[in-house]
Amino acid sequence: MPVGNVYVIAAVAIIGGGLFGFDISSMSAILGTTQYKCYFNQGPPTTDPSKCTGPRAAVQGGITASMAGGSWLAALCSGFISDIFGRKKAIMIGAVIWVIGSIIVSASQNIGMLIVGRIINGFCVGICSAQVPVYISELAPPSKRGRLVGAQQWAITWGILIMFYISYGCSFISGPAAFRVPWALQMIPAILLFFGMMFLPESPRWLARKDRWEDCHAVLTLVHGKGDPNSPFVAKELRDIKDMCEFERKNADATFFELFKPNMINRTHIGVFTQIWSQLTGMNVMMYYITYVFAMAGLSGNGLLVSSSIQYVINVVMTIPALLYVDRWGRRPTLLIGALCMMTWMFANGGLLKSYGHYAGPQGVNNTPEASWSISGKPSKAVIACSYLFVASYAPTWGPVSWIYPPELYPLRVRGKAVALSTSANWAFNFALGYFVPPAFVNIKWETYILFGVFLFAMFVHVYFAFPETAGKTLEEVESMFTDPLGPKYIGTLPWKTHIVTQKALLLEHGEIDEEKARRFGHEEEAERSGSEKGVAQHV
Incomplete structure (x- = not known):
């Protein structure tokens, strides 16, 4: 008997997100250790471990980015895998791939083998990061969808934190075991994910697309009806899904090309840019390369690693408010405030480094060329504080919402492929930034911060003028917001005039109003918020 509690379902599925977190901190905690630098050293041969420089900046960028490169390719393919085999089996396939990649990574004899293993790991992350949000969003009730899908980001933060401390503890082991052990331990959550998914139901919307209506009804009853097949909310969900499937069969085929048609291109651009901007915030740069940043601020040795770990704790803690309140805050305000x-x-940070820092020379700080700029005294503490505040700003905003928002935008027939395309954009830019940042720290130094600051300004403007609010609406209501000629009358044509509809979603979820009353309620609620009550009354 499958598990029907949506929180248990989400808790198991988001382990897929935790795998990405494991990768981030296993690299960030290890790349600064002597054992890693000496084993993969590309600098002058030396018998003095303290003089090992590790891989060259461009090569280290390639090692880090290789996982994102594999994720980009897998994310594109994940839509086909998910549509053919189901959301559940796609995630399980990803878990098996992760185990294979981790075996190769932990046994790496050279940089080439390490890169191959990380690319394979990336295949898993690409599949899971694209399909876990789809799977959860298609099972979650509207009032809890943001919280449950956003839990993927919380799993990522936990993965980062847990793996960082595992890697930190292993850094005291002499020889290659210092990095082989944590890289091998990455297999454990993937094994748990594979076996845990066996006890979860398939997405009811995917089952409906395959004409498995009895199974679809059974899953809705299990998850939303508490065992009552005649529950009002179950009946409404089933009716909405049937109507949507019927409409889709008459009007369109599910292909990637449909995403670029006039009636879909706006949603495609919003979903893709949600993921692009989440990378251009610079957050993953802070996660992967925080040891470089703090080395510039004068930290070294254990102090460097412990100080780096504080931001991972902040990341975990500050994600919690979003999980509790993102469905009340809404998507738009959260993204705007975060940016x-x-x-x-x-x-x-850019201003502090420019005003109070100086060039550290070609060898950099602590014999690390990427730590090319040095700052000390009180300004260095301010750099560290701003880095922590940056993480505290990302964690409750762009972190979870970048995963919540894209699955809400698309109709059922293309949701798997559309989210796969959006997520592939995330990994394409993750790859580019992972490869770009080490040479950037070497060549443009403090200006790297200014560059990301400009990106953040651009995303603020873009979100304000282009991203509509989706919080509180069922997935079918979001679809009508973009396509139904009645939609703009009460939801608002302009993105900055769209609002949250949490109360209506709650009433629908508990079956306290029927469909017709829900539509009138939606008209009245949006009219009250937008000041267009007269226009709505005329329309009704």
Whole structure:
């Protein structure tokens, strides 16, 4: 008997997100250790471990980015895998791939083998990062969808934190075991994910697309009806899904090309840019390369690693408010406030490094060329503080919402492929930034912060003028917001005039109003918020 509790379903599925977190901190915690630098050293041969420089900056960028490169390719393919085999089996396939990649990574004899293993790991992350949000969003009730899908980001933060401390503890082991052990331990959550998914139901919307209506009804009853097949909410969900499937069969085929048709291109661009901007915030740069940043601020040795770990704790803790309140805050305000705050801290760090720092020479700080700029005293503490505040700003905003938002935008027939395309954009830019940042720290130094500050300003403007609010609406209501000629009358044609509809979603979820009353309620609620009550009354 499958598990029907949506929180248990989400808790198991988001382990797929935790795998990405494991990768981030296993690299960030290890690349600064002597054992890693000496084993993969590309600098002058030396018998003195303290003089090992590790891989060259461009090569280290390639090692880090290789996982994102594999994720990009797998994310594109994940839509086909998910549509053919189901959301559940796609995630299980990803878990098996992760185990294979981790075996190769932990046994790496050279840089080439390490890169191959990380690319294979990336295949898993690409599949899971694209399909876990789809799977959860298609099972979750509207009032809890943001919280449950956003839990993927929380799993990523936990993966980062847990793996960082595992890697930190293993850094005291002499020889290659210092990095082989944590890389091998990455297999454990993937094994748990594979076996845990066996006890979860398939997405009811995917089952409906395959004409498995009895199974679809059974899953809705299990998850939303508490065992009552005649529950009002179950009946409404089933009716909406049937109507949507019927409409889709008459009007379109599910292909990637449909995403670029006039009636879909706006949603495609919003979903893709949600993921692009989440990378251009610079957050993953802070996660992967924080040891470089703090080395510039004068930290070294254990102090460097412990100080780096504080931001991972902040990341975990500050994600919690979003899980509790993102469905009340809405998507738009959360993204806008996050971009504004992060822009402030990026510009502050750039200004501090420029005003109070100096070039550290070609060898960099602590014999690390990427730590090319040095700052000390109180300004260095301010750099560290701004770095922590940056993480505290990202964690409750862009972190979870970048995963919540894209699955809400698309109709059922293309949701798997559309989210796969959006997620592939995430990994394409993750790859580019992972490869770009080490040479950037070497060549343009403090200006790297200014560059990301400009990106954050651009995303603030873009979100304000182009991203509509989806919180509180069922997936079918979001679809009508983009396509139904009645939609703009009460939801608002302009993105900055769209609002959250949480109360209506709650009433629908508990079956306290029927479909017709729900539509009238939606008209009245949006009219009250937008000041267009007269226009709605005329329309009704």
